[in-house]
Amino acid sequence: MTERSRPLLNAGVSFTDAEYQAFRLFLQQSCGIDLGVGKEYLVATRVRRILAQEHISSLTGLLALLRSPAQRALRQEVVDAMTTNETLWFRDAYPFEYLKQHILPAWGGQNKAARGFNVWSAACSSGQEPYSINIIIDEYNRQCLARNRIDVRISATDISSEILATAKQGTYDRLSIARGLSQERLQTYFKPTPDAHWQVKPSLQSAIHFKPLNLQSDHFGYELFDLICCRNVLIYFNAELKKRILHKIHAVLAPGALLFLGASESVSGAEELFDVVNCRPGIAYRKR
Numbered sequence: 001m002t003e004r005s006r007p008l009l010n011a012g013v014s015f016t017d018a019e020y021q022a023f024r025l026f027l028q029q030s031c032g033i034d035l036g037v038g039k040e041y042l043v044a045t046r047v048r049r050i051l052a053q054e055h056i057s058s059l060t061g062l063l064a065l066l067r068s069p070a071q072r073a074l075r076q077e078v079v080d081a082m083t084t085n086e087t088l089w090f091r092d093a094y095p096f097e098y099l100k101q102h103i104l105p106a107w108g109g110q111n112k113a114a115r116g117f118n119v120w121s122a123a124c125s126s127g128q129e130p131y132s133i134n135i136i137i138d139e140y141n142r143q144c145l146a147r148n149r150i151d152v153r154i155s156a157t158d159i160s161s162e163i164l165a166t167a168k169q170g171t172y173d174r175l176s177i178a179r180g181l182s183q184e185r186l187q188t189y190f191k192p193t194p195d196a197h198w199q200v201k202p203s204l205q206s207a208i209h210f211k212p213l214n215l216q217s218d219h220f221g222y223e224l225f226d227l228i229c230c231r232n233v234l235i236y237f238n239a240e241l242k243k244r245i246l247h248k249i250h251a252v253l254a255p256g257a258l259l260f261l262g263a264s265e266s267v268s269g270a271e272e273l274f275d276v277v278n279c280r281p282g283i284a285y286r287k288r
Contacts, residue, residue: 013044013045013047013048013051014044015040015043015044015058015059015060019058019059019060019063020040020043020059022059022060022063023043023059023062023063026063026066026078027079027082028238030075030078030079031079031082031083031159031214031216032214032215032216032217032236032237032241033082033083033236033237034236034237034238042082043059043082046081046082047059047062047078047081047082049081050062050074050077050078050081054074062078066078076161077162079159079160080160080161080162080163083158083159083160083163087125087126087128087129088128088179088180089128089131089132089179089180089181089185090132090180090181091128091129091132091180091231091232092231092262092263092282094279094280094281094282095229095231095260095279095282095284096132096133096136097279098279098282098284099133099136099137099227100136100139100140103227103258104117104136104137104140104150105140107150107226108140108144108148108149108150109148116150116151116152116153117137117150117151117152117153117226117227118152118153118155118223118224118225118226118227118254119133119152119153119154119155119225119226119227119228119229120154120155120156120157120225120227120228120229120230120252121133121154121155121156121157121229122157122213122215122228122229122230122233122249123157123158123159123215123230123231123232123233124156124157124158124164124167124210125158125160125163125167126163126166126167126172126176127156127166127167127168127170127200127208127210128176128179128180129156129229129231130154130156130167130208131170131189131200131204131208133154133229134152134154134204134207134208135185135189135204137150137152138189138203138204152207153207153209154207154208154209155209155211155223155225156208156209156210156211157210157211157212157213158210158212158213159212159213159214159215160212161212164210164211164212167210168210170199170200170204170205171193171197171198171199171200172190172197172198173196173197173198174196174197174198177190177198186198189201189203189204215230215233215237215245216237216241216245219248220248220249220251220252221252222252223252224252224253224254224257225252225253225254225257226254226257227257227258227259227260228249228252228253228257228258228259228260229259229260230245230249230259230260230261231260231261231262231265232262232264232265233262234246234261234262234265235262235264235265239268239269242268242269243269243270246267246269246270246273247270247273250270250273250274250287253287254287255287256286256287257286257287258277258284258285258286258287259274259284259285259286259287260284260285261285263282267285272288273287273288274286274287274288275288
């Protein structure tokens, strides 16, 4: 009996259950993401271009090529294709409101401003999150006393080198700009380009440092952060990997610093490391 194949005609790709499971294993080993069941169409649509580019007709053929030590660039391309997600400005709102209303005033009022405010935007995708954070901080600095102004440094990381290049460039089309960005902020922090895009102004970019990082395997370093946003990425990991990542995040949080996760995420498996902070309507987690 031949193995059942899943034809995905709209995507132009078909593969067997065994091929799908082998690809799931490759992705989990490469970047920690567990696709789970029912994601065949996602795989088909995202690898279709790569299959055509490499003149390969099956997932089995692609996986065979990916196992070659010489195919590092292709492995990164596949990971990029499978981990790139759309995002928007000021997503979920409450982390940015809590930053504006509570975190920054407390920081600036405790004579900490001179030390600098260290932020990590993990899984930053195409850059909307770190730029949104910096907009909030710049707006705070514009309205506060000079002695309370906050010098910020934002580290923005992602596993996808392709999406990081987009984030670092800071150029967005009209559709991307329209997703959560007000006209006032658009005019203040962006400038139009000749090709009808919008470019982040250098003043907003200068405090943000983009670099690749794999949450699964990379050491997070020894730098301590006063705020970490790791949102809408832990849901893709299994429980054990999620626990390990939360322990590593805890290690690089400054004493009493906050962690923001996605609205559907929690610190399950590492509850003993954090206290819950009610941000109304969402929550954050304070390092114990």
